[in-house]
Amino acid sequence: MEKLSTRDRIIEAAYTLFSEKGYHGTSTREIARAASVSEVTLFRIFGTKESLFEEVLKTKSIIPDLVAMIRDVENHSLEDLLFSLAKKFYYTLVSKKKFIMITFSEVNQYSEKIIDIYQKLIDQIDELLVKIFSKYKSTNKDFNLKIIAMAFRGMIFNLFLTNEILLRKNITKSEITHILSSYVKIILNSINR
Template identity: 30%
Template sequence: MKKLATQEAILAAAKELFIAHGYKGTTTAQIAKLAGISEMTLFRHFAKKEDIFRRVIDPVVSFVDRLSVAKHENLKQIVTELLQNRLPFLLEEKDLVRLVVLESYVGEGQSNPIVEVIQKLAAHFTILQQEERELLIRLIAGFLLSAIFLPKRQSSDKQMTESFLHSVLYPLLDS
């Protein structure tokens, strides 16, 4: 296997196992076996299991980085893009989001992926006062997590997003 193909096989196997068994319930030996490689080959590509885990969850943790609206631009544009363009990705990766939430406390001295997302999100809202910024982030996080984890409603995700934007977030941003 070529280097990139091997890394992709490792990450695909790790994603499947982490989702099924969690971080602590998955071993590098299991990942290597499912990827069809030796554990030694796995360690040639990744120094430790945590490095594999970070790469697996990166799409969820870095989704804020892919906002096309520049920081400090119109806040309505930022929240609109965040909810309309990123929610479908998060819904598609529901199991990975669940993994990030369940594994968010990774131990003393280690980074918390949810805190990372919140910090990245907060950087887009520095024009707001601290209290308003925290409220906005909590509202967005609550909406995203409820859209992902609660049973589907009669309305579409797009209708639900539009309703949330116009009924809750835009009035808050206009005040």
């Protein structure tokens, strides 16, 4: 158990509360109490509630994790590679669940700039998948690999969304593994046939 700095304790408390009750649903007094600091300290460090919010988003963003995931792809058979990617993607989402909840509840207020960042990240994931697919595919003509990539990404993200966020199901790790490996097989069937 590390001792967190005052600043970090406030960020952690704000992160959790914003993800649970949204930006407008959380008061600064509440954040301060959850962090065991006085509200004055919160304002001394962050100035305004909004800049605290920005610091939370900056500190807790999922984007570096996903960029790392793309970078760290290993060289296996196609099936192993897709399966390990699927797991990494799923568990990255799980570990960043609170961030994703904040993203969803604040999604309408995002600027062009933030939307563009997400756009590029999604494009990168799809491009990586297409690159992997095209290295291994047998003869296929009538299938657009980019659409298969979108489908793969979509299945996994939606599995996360349904189980972890909407229904809050306690699904076992082996069930997840089974579903993800089935998803990989669905994709493989579409690439090689």
